[in-house]
Amino acid sequence: MNPISKESVVKNERLREEFLKIDHPSGLTIYLYPMKGYSSAYALFGTNYGSIDTTFKTQDDPDFVTVPEGIAHFLEHKLFESEDGDAFTLFAATGASANAFTSFDRTCYLFSTTDNFEQSLDALLTFVQSPYFTKETVEKEQGIIGQEIRMYDDAPDWRVFFNLLGALYHNHPVRIDIAGTTDSIAQIDDQLLYRCYHTFYNLSNMTLAVTGNFDLETAKKVIERRIPTDVKKVEIQRKTEEEPLTVVKNSVEQDLEVAVPLFHIGFKEQPLEGKELLKTQVTGELLLELIAGEGSSLYRELYDEGLINAEFGTEVMTGRGYYCEIFAGESRDPKAVYEKIKQELRRLKEQDIQESEFERARKLIYGRYVRGFNDVENVAGALVSAHFMGVSVYDAIEIVAALSFQDVVSYLNTHFDEEHSAISVVNPRKA
Amino acid sequence: MTNVQLGEKLAEGVYFNTIADDRYKTDRISVNLLLPLDSGTASENAVLPFILRKGYRECPDFTQLNRRLNELYGAYLGADVRKIGDNQVLNLSISSIDDAYALEGEPMVEELSGILAGLLVDPNMPGGQFDPKEFELEKQYLIDTIESEINEKRAFALSRAQSLLCRDEPYGQNRYGSLEQAKALTVEQASAAYRRVLSTAQVEILFVGCGNPEPAKRRFAQAFANVDRKDCVSIQSKVVNDIRDVQKVTERYQVAQSKMVLGFRLKEKAEEKQLDALRLMVSLYGGTPISKLFVHVREEMSLCYYCAARFDRIKNIMLVDCGVEKENIEKAEKEILHQLDAIRQNDFTDEELENTRLSLRNNFRTVGDSPSSMEGWYLGQRCSGTACAPEEEAARLDQVTREEVVQAAQNVELQLVYVLTGMEE
Numbered sequence: 137m138n139p140i141s142k143e144s145v146v147k148n149e150r151l152r153e154e155f156l157k158i159d160h161p162s163g164l165t166i167y168l169y170p171m172k173g174y175s176s177a178y179a180l181f182g183t184n185y186g187s188i189d190t191t192f193k194t195q196d197d198p199d200f201v202t203v204p205e206g207i208a209h210f211l212e213h214k215l216f217e218s219e220d221g222d223a224f225t226l227f228a229a230t231g232a233s234a235n236a237f238t239s240f241d242r243t244c245y246l247f248s249t250t251d252n253f254e255q256s257l258d259a260l261l262t263f264v265q266s267p268y269f270t271k272e273t274v275e276k277e278q279g280i281i282g283q284e285i286r287m288y289d290d291a292p293d294w295r296v297f298f299n300l301l302g303a304l305y306h307n308h309p310v311r312i313d314i315a316g317t318t319d320s321i322a323q324i325d326d327q328l329l330y331r332c333y334h335t336f337y338n339l340s341n342m343t344l345a346v347t348g349n350f351d352l353e354t355a356k357k358v359i360e361r362r363i364p365t366d367v368k369k370v371e372i373q374r375k376t377e378e379e380p381l382t383v384v385k386n387s388v389e390q391d392l393e394v395a396v397p398l399f400h401i402g403f404k405e406q407p408l409e410g411k412e413l414l415k416t417q418v419t420g421e422l423l424l425e426l427i428a429g430e431g432s433s434l435y436r437e438l439y440d441e442g443l444i445n446a447e448f449g450t451e452v453m454t455g456r457g458y459y460c461e462i463f464a465g466e467s468r469d470p471k472a473v474y475e476k477i478k479q480e481l482r483r484l485k486e487q488d489i490q491e492s493e494f495e496r497a498r499k500l501i502y503g504r505y506v507r508g509f510n511d512v513e514n515v516a517g518a519l520v521s522a523h524f525m526g527v528s529v530y531d532a533i534e535i536v537a538a539l540s541f542q543d544v545v546s547y548l549n550t551h552f553d554e555e556h557s558a559i560s561v562v563n564p565r566k567a
Numbered sequence: 568m569t570n571v572q573l574g575e576k577l578a579e580g581v582y583f584n585t586i587a588d589d590r591y592k593t594d595r596i597s598v599n600l601l602l603p604l605d606s607g608t609a610s611e612n613a614v615l616p617f618i619l620r621k622g623y624r625e626c627p628d629f630t631q632l633n634r635r636l637n638e639l640y641g642a643y644l645g646a647d648v649r650k651i652g653d654n655q656v657l658n659l660s661i662s663s664i665d666d667a668y669a670l671e672g673e674p675m676v677e678e679l680s681g682i683l684a685g686l687l688v689d690p691n692m693p694g695g696q697f698d699p700k701e702f703e704l705e706k707q708y709l710i711d712t713i714e715s716e717i718n719e720k721r722a723f724a725l726s727r728a729q730s731l732l733c734r735d736e737p738y739g740q741n742r743y744g745s746l747e748q749a750k751a752l753t754v755e756q757a758s759a760a761y762r763r764v765l766s767t768a769q770v771e772i773l774f775v776g777c778g779n780p781e782p783a784k785r786r787f788a789q790a791f792a793n794v795d796r797k798d799c800v801s802i803q804s805k806v807v808n809d810i811r812d813v814q815k816v817t818e819r820y821q822v823a824q825s826k827m828v829l830g831f832r833l834k835e836k837a838e839e840k841q842l843d844a845l846r847l848m849v850s851l852y853g854g855t856p857i858s859k860l861f862v863h864v865r866e867e868m869s870l871c872y873y874c875a876a877r878f879d880r881i882k883n884i885m886l887v888d889c890g891v892e893k894e895n896i897e898k899a900e901k902e903i904l905h906q907l908d909a910i911r912q913n914d915f916t917d918e919e920l921e922n923t924r925l926s927l928r929n930n931f932r933t934v935g936d937s938p939s940s941m942e943g944w945y946l947g948q949r950c951s952g953t954a955c956a957p958e959e960e961a962a963r964l965d966q967v968t969r970e971e972v973v974q975a976a977q978n979v980e981l982q983l984v985y986v987l988t989g990m991e992e
Contacts, residue, residue, distance in 0.1 A: 151592075151668075173568065173590030176933045222866070224856040228918075231925030233933075234856070250932035251925070279869030286824040287872055287890050290720050348936070393821045395714030425641075431633035439629075440700070445708045446617070446646075466711060496637040499670070503640025506664045510592050512936055537670075565821050 140365070148530040150537070151509055155519075155529075156352065160359070162367040163340025167519045167529075168355050169347040171512060177253045177350035178512040181264050182244035182343055182520045185336035187316075188309040188456065189241075191375040194335050200375050203332060204323040205309070206281075206316015209238040211329050213277050214269055215245070223263035232256040240310050241455040242524060243336075248513070253350045254358055261344075261362035267333045269326040278321055285315050292392045292562045300400040300462070300560035303388045307377035310458045338370040339363065345519035348512035376457055381406065383558050391565045398562040399470035401463040401477060403552050408459060410526040417452050418501065418535050419547045420461055424450035426489060426497040426544070427480065428463060434480045443473050461552065474559045481552045489548065494541045505533045569935060573945065573954050577784070578791035580799035581770040584949065585780045586941050592668055594676055594776030595938045596783050597645075597660035598687050599946055600768035601802050604655040604737040610709065610744030610752055611760035616646035616657045617705040618697055618757065619686050627691040632682075639678055640664050644686075651950045652804030652881035653737035657764065659686060662938070665778040676776075680783035684790040688765065695758060702754040709749045713741065720826055720987065721873075725888055728828035728985040731816055736805060738882055767798050771949045775938040802950060806883045808836050810980050817986045825893045829903060830983030831885040837978065842880055843963050844971035845979075849878040849885055851923040851972065852910055858923070859906040859915070864889065870899045881951055885979050893988055900984065910976040913969070920972065924964055931961035 140161045147154040155169035187209060191202045216223040216236070227234040232249035234256075245264050249256045288294045298313055305311040315321075346355055383404055408416055428434050428450050438444040448465035467473050508514045515529075522529040570587040577583050602612055626632045636642040642663035649656040661683045666675045691698060716723050726741070733739035743749065772787055774780040810832065837845060853860035853876030864874040874889035891899045909915065934940045934957040948954055 171590070173588065174936050176929075176936050222862075228855075228857045228922035229925070231922070231929040233926065233929060248929070248933060250929050276866075276869050280865060280872055283824065283870075283872040283890055283892070286892070287720075289823040292718050393720075394718050396711050398718075425637070429633070429637070431630060431637050433630065435633075436630045439704065442704060442707060445704075445711055466715065496634055499639075500637040500641030502670065503642070503664050506640070506668050507593055510938070 146528060146530070148533070150533060151506065151530070153509065160339070160363055161365045162363055163338070163369060164363055165343045165523055166359060167343070167345040167523070168352055169345065169515055169519065170350060170352060171348050171515065174348040174512055176248050176250045176512055177256075177346065177348040178246065178248045178516050179257055179260055179344065179346045180244045180246045180516045180520050181260050182242050183336050184241065184341050184524050185243055185332075186239050186241040187312065187314040189336065189374055190309050192335055193373050195371040200373075201331060203328055204316060205312045205320040206314070207324055207328060207332055208243055209315045210277065210281060210321055210324050211332055212236050212238045212243050213281060214273065214329060215264060215267060217273055218263060218266050218268045223259070226259035226263060227256060230256045230259065232259075234260070238314055240314065240458075242520070244520060246516075250349070254354050257346070257355060257358045258362060261358065264337070265362070267330065267337070269329045271326055274324060274326050274329070278324075281315060281321055282318050285313070285318055285321075288313065288315065290393070292394045292398050295390055295392060296398045296400045296464075296560050296562045299388045299390055299562075300402045300558060303385050303558040303560055304383050304402050304404045304460060305458065306379060306384050308379045308458055310455070335370065335372055339367050340369055341372060343520055343523045345516040345523075347516040347519070379457065381556055383556055386558050388558065389561045389563055392562050394562055394564050396466045396468060397470055397564065398466055399464065399473060400560045401474050402558055402560075403461045404556040405459040405461070405551055407454070407457045411531065413454065414525060414527050414531055415535050415543075416547070417454055418532055419539065419543050420452040420551070422497045422501045422536075422539065423544055423547055424452065424461060425500055426493050427484065428477070429497065429500070431496065434476065438473060438476060443467050443469060443476070470559060470561045478554050478557070484548060488545060491541050494544050498536060498539060502533070502536045505536055571945070571956065573949065575784070577772070577788045578794065579796040580768075581787070581791050581796065582772065582949070583784050583787060584771060584773045584945055586773065586775045586945055587777070587780060588775070588935065588941070589777045590936070591775075591777045591938055592664055593662055593938060594665050594679060594774070594778040595660060595662035595942060596680055596683055597658055597773050597942055598683060599771040599773070600657040600764055601771060601800070601950065602655045602657070602764065602768050603800055603802070604650060604653055604740050604742070606740055606745070608760065609655060609740055609742070610748035611756050612655055612657060612764060613648045613743040614705055614709045614749070614752060614757055615761055615764060616648060616659055617708055618701060619659060619690055620644060620646040621701050621705070622691055623685040624689045624691050625685050635682070639673070639675065640669065642679060648742050650738070650742040651947065654802055654804065654950060655742060656946070656950070657768070659683060665776060667777070674782070676778045676780070677782040677786070680786040684786045688790040688794055690761065692758060697754055697758050697761070699754050702757055706749065706752050709743060710746065713743050713746050713749055717820065720822060720824075721888065721890065724826035724828050724985065724987045725886060727818065727987070728830050728886055728888075728983060729884075731814060731985055732830035732832070732884065732983045733807070733882070736807060738804070766795055767800050769800060769802050771946060773942050773945060775942050804881045806836065808833055810834055811982065813981055814983045816983070817988060819988055819990050822987065822989050824890045825896055825986060825988040826888065826890055827896055827899060828983070828985045829887040829900070829981060830985065831979040832982050833883045833978050834980050835978055837883060840966075841971070841975060841978070842883075844967045844975040845878055846880065847923060847927065847964055847967050848910060848972045848975040849876050850927050851915060851920060852876045852907060852976070853887055855923060855926045857919065857926070859909060860887065860903060863906055864899060864902050868902060870895050870902070874899070874903070896986060896988070904981070907976060907979070911973065913973050917969075920969060927964055928961040931957040
């Protein structure tokens with residue numbers, strides 16, 4: 137390992153686990169998390185760049201550029217191609233299963249392997265750092281991604297979610313489909329891809345997490361071989377339009393091929409960052425369980441009245457510049473569900489919640505976070521999420537253990553403003 | 568370290584299977600009721616896991632039950648219906664963190680298995696009947712579930728193709744039964760079905776976790792001591808090698824993208840060794856991102872986002888599915904069949920074959936890293952009367968030769984072209 141790499145061991149007594157964190161001179165932060173007894177090694181190489189990064193510049197660019205919607209996802213597809221062929225062929229000889237995904241605020245490349253870890257990690261670090269885009273290969277990809285977009289056009293659970301975001305957000309690009317549209321991806325060319333790549337795929341904007349069954353020294357050897365130390369720092373400036381807390385509209389509907397209407401109900405909140413965001417998110421998850429989980433009186437009432445079925449669930453949806461709580465499910469009368477949720481929130485705000493309910497919900501959330509450490513893929517994902525949020529992967533579990541009743545009461549009283557909420561419904565097509 | 572012990576008999580036709588593994592932090596216990604998939608009983612069986620999940624005599628109230636589950640660190644209670652070969656599998660499962668990670672050292676295995684056993688053998692049935700209100704709610708959920716299958720277009724198309732291809736076999740039935748049957752269910756019928764299922768189904772209990780399985784085993788042994796087990800069903804699946812004319816079926820829905828599924832059967836009955844060759848062949852054909860279908864149909868021709876082949880080892884059926892623009896359907900079909908011909912004609916490199924072998928081995932060896940895939944694997948073994956570890960199956964693939972792969976491709980025969988497409992303009 138390069139002498140100027142800074143290494144530290146991070147431990148958690150509760151989980152009886154530890155990992156190695158390396159601050160590499162290139163600016164890359166590396167997490168090596170061996171897990172005893174597992175057969176596979178899993179690696180995520182990710183950049184803090186996703187579909188919402190549509191207007192940006194670096195210190196060397198005179199002006200901001202606004203790129204077509206869906207370009208981060210397009211770039212993810214295209215990075216699998218190099219001058220000598222496909223990245224999948226690099227992995228083929230190792231047996232590893234390789235893949236990638238793009239979300240609102242990150243793009244990650246990954247592999248899972250039980251053999252040939254060294255070659256697999258080498259392949260991952262190599263292909264992500266070797267962009268190769270030409271006019272021809274870009275055109276070819278437009279056909280494939282075009283079919284991916286068409287597939288999502290037919291997916292009601294996807295539509296109902298994006299329609300909600302469109303109703304909640306005026307300007308923030310979270311309102312746009314991650315893959316863009318057939319029209320927007322038609323505007324993508326090789327030069328634009330290079331500009332995005334050189335802005336966001338610099339090592340100080342990236343992280344590498346390796347989990348599961350692998351040898352630390354082997355991982356370090358590959359990193360030394362494939363991660364350059366002398367890298368020019370790129371300063372990224374992202375331009376985001378002001379996003380008010382108000383919503384665009386309170387209701388949005390679409391007709392699709394479904395039997396029972398699907399709904400997503402969202403409450404828009406102030407976005408946060410870092411540890412404050414993490415604590416808020418964990419508190420929000422706990423409170424959602426308390427308000428509408430299977431053990432809540434609201435759930436029981438909705439279920440017994442036939443207004444929801446077992447598909448009902450909640451989540452906190454958050455990332456760079458957006459935060460909302462979502463209630464989702466199937467219902468023959470989604471508007472009635474919306475009313476009941478609003479009523480229950482009003483009731484809880486007036487009468488306060490029971491401390492015993494808080495304790496139960498806290499145990500549930502604690503168990504959920506411990507279970508997350510059962511799985512190599514989950515642990516790697518959590519390391520990357522924590523890194524981009526600016527926190528440690530163990531922070532969440534410690535926050536749950538230390539959370540107070542007062543935290544939850546105060547969350548309830550400062551969130552869930554009806555004025556800032558909306559409902560999205562996908563209805564069956566009329567015959 | 569994985570410690571597997573299968574088929575410990577607790578009562579007539581009731582088996583306890585332990586997959587103990589200290590890599591996990593959790594324990595997962597599932598009860599699987601294996602029954603022949605029969606059009607007469609499919610719906611009345613299918614509604615049972617959903618009703619049973621709602622409570623039991625000791626804790627009849629769903630809200631109270633869930634509060635108890637929350638206290639057990641958000642123990643997850645699952646109810647599910649699966650189809651494995653010609654059989655219907657009713658599944659109830661519970662999972663949470665193990666005793667070792669509980670904040671107050673609670674005896675988690677004891678608690679979790681107590682609840683699961685209670686839900687299974689001691690439901691809340693005053694007067695021998697389910698609560699009519701609970702029944703109506705879960706009947707409606709079953710109806711919703713059947714009707715909502717269209718929401719997931721890819722899975723829906725695959726399920727339709729299975730039904731059409733195996734229309735004269737139990738496997739052709741929907742795992743939840745038909746919509747008509749679900750709508751006609753009565754509480755009396757479901758209650759009687761519960762008694763029949765509890766006394767006659769083959770019961771496979773699986774424990775997957777880092778904890779001590781003994782309390783769970785004891786709980787279930789006690790639970791079944793009071794159940795009158797008789798006329799246990801025998802679990803089997805039929806393989807059909809009768810080749811007919813190709814069925815061509817097109818169905819129209821309001822969709823943007825068309826889905827196509829090609830269904831294949833084997834001309835000649837396959838023995839275990841040939842099944843290994845088929846598994847490798849299907850993967851070479853369309854199971855990985857280096858497969859024929861991915862490389863040619865997706866990457867070279869840009870026709871699809873997904874185009875993949877899968878093989879059902881129990882039923883010996885291969886399905887190829889893709890999402891494609893309406894005007895490209897014929898082109899895609901032609902290319903998919905063309906790629907199969909390539910394998911039949913020995914047109915693939917040693918590198919392609921070896922890399923496919925590596926990729927499959929990787930998949931098998933990864934099974935153990937997740938408790939739910941481990942459960943699925945060993946349940947599959949119990950359903951087919953085998954007891955292979957994933958690593959053993961992986962090792963058998965090493966024995967498969969190129970010639971056997973070619974023969975395997977020559978043994979599959981197209982029997983169905985199913986297309987789900989948009990309305991006519």
